[in-house]
Amino acid sequence: MTRTDSFILPFSDIRAVDLPLVGGKGANLGELTHAGFPVPDGFCLTTTAFLRFMASCPDAERIYASLDTVTPDDLESVRRVGQQVRETLLQTSIPAEIAVAVRQAWQEVGVEHAYAVRSSATAEDLPGASFAGQQDTYLNVRGEADLLDAVRRCWASLFTDRAILYRCENHFPHREVQLSVVVQRMIVAEKSGILFTADPLTGHRHTLSIDASYGLGEALVSGLVTPDSYRVDKRTRAILERRIADKRIAITPEKEGGVRQVTIPQEQRQATVLNDEQILALTDLGCRVEALYDAPQDIEWAIADGKIHLLQARPITSLYPIDGLQSPDGTLHIYFSVGHQQNMTRAMAPLSLTCFPLLLPVEPLDQHLGYPVLRASGDRLFADITALLRHPILRKVIFGLLSQFDALAPETLQIAMRRPEFRGPHGLHISFAAFKSVAGLLRQVGYALWRQDLTGFIPQTNALMDRFTEDMARRLHEAPPGKARLQAVQDALPTLFPFFLNWIPQFVAGEIAKRLLTRLGRKWLTPDELNALTLGLPGNVVTEMNLAIGDLADLARRSPQLVDWFSHLGNDSHVWLEQAAQLEGSEPFLDAWDDFLARYGARGPAEIDIAMPRWYEEPLPVLKIIAAHLQEEPGGQRAQQRELVQAREAAARKLLEGAGRGILGGLRVRLFKRLLHVLTAAGGLREHHKFLAIKVLALVKEVLKQTATQLTAQGKLSRPDDFWFLTWEELLAIWDDETTDWDALIPPRRADLRRFQKLTPPMVITSDGETPVVQYHVDDAPPGALLGNPVSPGIVEGVVHVVHDPQTDTLASGEILVATFTDPGWTPLFINAAGLIMEIGGAMNHGSVVAREYGIPAVVGVRGATTRLQTGQRVRLDGNRGVIEILSDA
Structure with missing residues (x-):
C-alpha cells in the first residue's frame, strides 16, 4: 500500500510534503516531531480516509451539489444546507477498514491515554489561509467508541455554518477542501497557552508574546478566561512586560472523559501563571520553531509535571509581510505607505507595482543613499523615509507634509523614531547643484506669490498639458511594437515629473496664499467664511469633471426616451450605449458623452493602479451617477457651484472691507487683494499633476495591452491578462529570454495578490515589522463611538x-x-x-x-x-x- 492509499500516518512518518494527506495541522506536527520538538505522540487519519468515508455516504453527490448553490450573502441557506449535511454525515457509519486502522494506531500509542481529536483541513494553517478554528476539537476522548465518534464529528465539522461561509467568502471550492483528523495524546496540563513569535498587535518581529492560563488551553482559546500576558525581546531574552489577569476559571479533564469548568482558588487568581524560567524556556522554544519555518509562528503549548509540550504550530496570517522591507544597513528603517499618501490602499499586481515608480524621480536619491527608497511588500508600495526623519530640518518638513494626509502621522512616526535602533546618520548631503535647483524653485514660488500676473494661468496650463499628452502619444506610437515600444515608455515616463515644474511654483504659491489668508483673516472672518474663501475655485479638474457629469444629465433630460432608457441601465454599459444611439433625441447627449470620455475617460477608481479599469474601458459607474442625477432637480450641480462662488466672493468682500479700516488698512487691502488673486487664479491647480499622470498612465496601458496581445500570440503567455503578474523588468526581458517558464510565475503571484488584498496595509511600518498605531481621543465621546x-x-x-x-x-x-x-x-x-x-x-x-x-x-x-x-x-x-x-x- 502506498502512502496515498494509507488511512493512517503516525506523526513520526509525516513530513511537509504530506500536506495533501494530513492537512496543515498534521503536516506541521509531523515536521515538529521530526525536528525533535516535545510534541505529544499521535497519528493522523489521512484525507484518503475522509474520501473513503464520503464515498461510503450514499448522499455525497447531493451534499456537494447543495453546497454549490450556497452564497455568502444568504445566511439562512448556509444554515439550512449546513445542518442537513452534518446530520447526514453523523448518521453515516465509518467504513470497517478505517475503524480497524484507527483501532490499531490507537493501541500503538496507548489505549490508557486520553486524546485530543482535532480536524486538519488541507487549506488550514497555511501561510495564505486562516482556517484555524473553523472545524471542531474534542478533548479528553477515551475509549474506542468515543474516539471513532469524535473522528466522525470532525469530518462533519468541515461543514459547520462558519466553515461553509468562510469557504464561500474566500472562494475555496467545497469539493477540494478535504479533511484529515489529528489524534494526539492529550496532556493533562497544569498551565497552557498560546505563544506568538512576533507581537500580533504591533507586528514587531523581535518581540515575542505569551498568553498563559491554568488548566487546558481551551479556556483561553474560547475566550472563557483573560490570560496572563508576557512580552519578551527575542534578541536579548529580556522580559519586557508582565500583565497579570484575574483568572477565575480553568478547564480540566474529567476522569471518565470530557472536560469541565472549575473555579480557581482565590490565592491563585492574581498570581503569575509562569515564572521567569518558564517564560524564557517558552521563548527559546518559540525561537526554535520560528527558525524551523523561517516565519513567525502561532504556537499552542502546555506544561505538565514541569515539562513543556508543544501541541501545534501554524503561521501567523494576520501580520503584514516585510519581505521587501529589510534594513539595508542594520539600523531600524521606517517606511510610509505610498497608498495612504495617494488615497489608494489596494494591493497591486507586480506590473502596476513596478510601473508606478517609473513616474517618480527617485533614482538619483537611490544612488545618493545607496539603497532603494521605494520598496514593495504585500503587493503595496512603501517609501523609506528614514534618512528624511533623521535629518533635523527635513524631519519637520516631512511631519508637516504627512500630517496633511493623516493628522496622526507625525505622532505615529515618533513612536518608531524613539526606539534606540533608529539612531544613525541621515546620509543626506545636499550638493551645490541640488541647492541651486531648490533655490531657483523658491525664487519662482516667490515671483508667483508676489509679482506674477496669474490671470488665465490655468487655461494656459491645460493647453500645455494637452500638448504634452499628444506628444507622448505620438512618441509611443512611432516606436515599433513590442520591446522597442516598452523601452520608449520607460524613456518617456521620467519626463513627466520635470514637466510638473511648469505649474508647481504657482500651485505652491496658491497654497501659501490660502494659508496666509486663513491665518491673517481670522480677525475679520468667521471660520465658515474663511473656509468659503477656499471653495468654488475656478479651474479645478475634479470640480469641472463633476459639473460635466451634471451637464450630461441635463442633456439626457431633453430626450424622454433616453431618460426612460436610463431606468433600464444594466451591467453591460457598452450594449446599453449602442442601443441608446438608436433613441430619438439622444445625439446631443452622446456627442457630449464622447467629449467627456475624451477628457476624463482615463479616470477611474484606484486610478494610480494602471491595471484598474478606466472609464473609457468601463463607463458604467459614470452612467450610474448620471442616472442618479436624473432623480434630482435639473442644473443642481451648477446651482451648487454658483452658491460656492457667491459665498467665496462675499467672504472676500467682507475681508477687504474689514481689513481696510484703520491706519494700515490700505496696506492690508493691497496684501489681501494680492493673496486673493493668487488663490483664485492658482488654487484650482491642486489636482492637475495627478490628472496628467493618470492620462499618461492611460497611454501606457494601451501600449501594455497591445504588448500582452503580442506575447499571447507568440505563445510566451497563456492568457492576455497574465502580463499584469510580470514585473516591468520581466516584461522587457521576456522578448529575448527563451529559457524562463513565464507561465509558471503567474499562478503563485495571482494567489499572492488575492491573499494580500485581504490584509489592511499599515500607514507606517518598520523594517522589523512594527506597525505603530495612534488612536484619536475626544473628551465626552459617547461609549462605543x-x-x-x-x-x-x-x-x-x-x-x-x-x-x-x-x-x-x-x-x-x-x-x-x-x-x-x-x-x-x-x-x-x-x-x-x-x-x-x-x-x-x-x-x-x-x-x-x-x-x-x-x-x-x-x-x-x-x-x-x-x-x-x-x-x-x-x-x-x-x-x-x-x-x-x-x-x-x-
Whole structure:
C-alpha cells in the first residue's frame, strides 16, 4: 500500500510534503516531531480516509451539489444546507477498514491515554489561509467508541455554518477542501497557552508574546478566561512586560472523559501563571520553531509535571509581510505607505507595482543613499523615509507634509523614531547643484506669490498639458511594437515629473496664499467664511469633471426616451450605449458623452493602479451617477457651484472691507487683494499633476495591452491578462529570454495578490515589522463611538452605506458614504452623499477637499470604519468634533 492509499500516518512518518494527506495541522506536527520538538505522540487519519468515508455516504453527490448553490450573502441557506449535511454525515457509519486502522494506531500509542481529536483541513494553517478554528476539537476522548465518534464529528465539522461561509467568502471550492483528523495524546496540563513569535498587535518581529492560563488551553482559546500576558525581546531574552489577569476559571479533564469548568482558588487568581524560567524556556522554544519555518509562528503549548509540550504550530496570517522591507544597513528603517499618501490602499499586481515608480524621480536619491527608497511588500508600495526623519530640518518638513494626509502621522512616526535602533546618520548631503535647483524653485514660488500676473494661468496650463499628452502619444506610437515600444515608455515616463515644474511654483504659491489668508483673516472672518474663501475655485479638474457629469444629465433630460432608457441601465454599459444611439433625441447627449470620455475617460477608481479599469474601458459607474442625477432637480450641480462662488466672493468682500479700516488698512487691502488673486487664479491647480499622470498612465496601458496581445500570440503567455503578474523588468526581458517558464510565475503571484488584498496595509511600518498605531481621543465621546479627524464641519444623522468598489456601487440621496479611501474616481458618489467617513486621510486628502466643496460633514482617519460600520446602520456624524455615534443597527 502506498502512502496515498494509507488511512493512517503516525506523526513520526509525516513530513511537509504530506500536506495533501494530513492537512496543515498534521503536516506541521509531523515536521515538529521530526525536528525533535516535545510534541505529544499521535497519528493522523489521512484525507484518503475522509474520501473513503464520503464515498461510503450514499448522499455525497447531493451534499456537494447543495453546497454549490450556497452564497455568502444568504445566511439562512448556509444554515439550512449546513445542518442537513452534518446530520447526514453523523448518521453515516465509518467504513470497517478505517475503524480497524484507527483501532490499531490507537493501541500503538496507548489505549490508557486520553486524546485530543482535532480536524486538519488541507487549506488550514497555511501561510495564505486562516482556517484555524473553523472545524471542531474534542478533548479528553477515551475509549474506542468515543474516539471513532469524535473522528466522525470532525469530518462533519468541515461543514459547520462558519466553515461553509468562510469557504464561500474566500472562494475555496467545497469539493477540494478535504479533511484529515489529528489524534494526539492529550496532556493533562497544569498551565497552557498560546505563544506568538512576533507581537500580533504591533507586528514587531523581535518581540515575542505569551498568553498563559491554568488548566487546558481551551479556556483561553474560547475566550472563557483573560490570560496572563508576557512580552519578551527575542534578541536579548529580556522580559519586557508582565500583565497579570484575574483568572477565575480553568478547564480540566474529567476522569471518565470530557472536560469541565472549575473555579480557581482565590490565592491563585492574581498570581503569575509562569515564572521567569518558564517564560524564557517558552521563548527559546518559540525561537526554535520560528527558525524551523523561517516565519513567525502561532504556537499552542502546555506544561505538565514541569515539562513543556508543544501541541501545534501554524503561521501567523494576520501580520503584514516585510519581505521587501529589510534594513539595508542594520539600523531600524521606517517606511510610509505610498497608498495612504495617494488615497489608494489596494494591493497591486507586480506590473502596476513596478510601473508606478517609473513616474517618480527617485533614482538619483537611490544612488545618493545607496539603497532603494521605494520598496514593495504585500503587493503595496512603501517609501523609506528614514534618512528624511533623521535629518533635523527635513524631519519637520516631512511631519508637516504627512500630517496633511493623516493628522496622526507625525505622532505615529515618533513612536518608531524613539526606539534606540533608529539612531544613525541621515546620509543626506545636499550638493551645490541640488541647492541651486531648490533655490531657483523658491525664487519662482516667490515671483508667483508676489509679482506674477496669474490671470488665465490655468487655461494656459491645460493647453500645455494637452500638448504634452499628444506628444507622448505620438512618441509611443512611432516606436515599433513590442520591446522597442516598452523601452520608449520607460524613456518617456521620467519626463513627466520635470514637466510638473511648469505649474508647481504657482500651485505652491496658491497654497501659501490660502494659508496666509486663513491665518491673517481670522480677525475679520468667521471660520465658515474663511473656509468659503477656499471653495468654488475656478479651474479645478475634479470640480469641472463633476459639473460635466451634471451637464450630461441635463442633456439626457431633453430626450424622454433616453431618460426612460436610463431606468433600464444594466451591467453591460457598452450594449446599453449602442442601443441608446438608436433613441430619438439622444445625439446631443452622446456627442457630449464622447467629449467627456475624451477628457476624463482615463479616470477611474484606484486610478494610480494602471491595471484598474478606466472609464473609457468601463463607463458604467459614470452612467450610474448620471442616472442618479436624473432623480434630482435639473442644473443642481451648477446651482451648487454658483452658491460656492457667491459665498467665496462675499467672504472676500467682507475681508477687504474689514481689513481696510484703520491706519494700515490700505496696506492690508493691497496684501489681501494680492493673496486673493493668487488663490483664485492658482488654487484650482491642486489636482492637475495627478490628472496628467493618470492620462499618461492611460497611454501606457494601451501600449501594455497591445504588448500582452503580442506575447499571447507568440505563445510566451497563456492568457492576455497574465502580463499584469510580470514585473516591468520581466516584461522587457521576456522578448529575448527563451529559457524562463513565464507561465509558471503567474499562478503563485495571482494567489499572492488575492491573499494580500485581504490584509489592511499599515500607514507606517518598520523594517522589523512594527506597525505603530495612534488612536484619536475626544473628551465626552459617547461609549462605543468611532473617532477620527474632523475635516469638514457640520453634524448630520443618516444611514451609512459602506462602499468598497465605486465601479459597482451607487449611493442613494442622503446616505453617508463610508469608504477605506476615495480618489477622483470616487468623486461622482459625493453628489448624493450627506456625509463622509473614511478609514484613511487627512485635511488635504481628496475626500476631505471634496467634502468641503460639497459642504457635507466629514470625519477621516477612522480606523476600521468599513468593518465596524454596516450598510443600513443609522449614525450621527459630527464633523466638528470627529465623532461617529451609532444610533441604530442595520
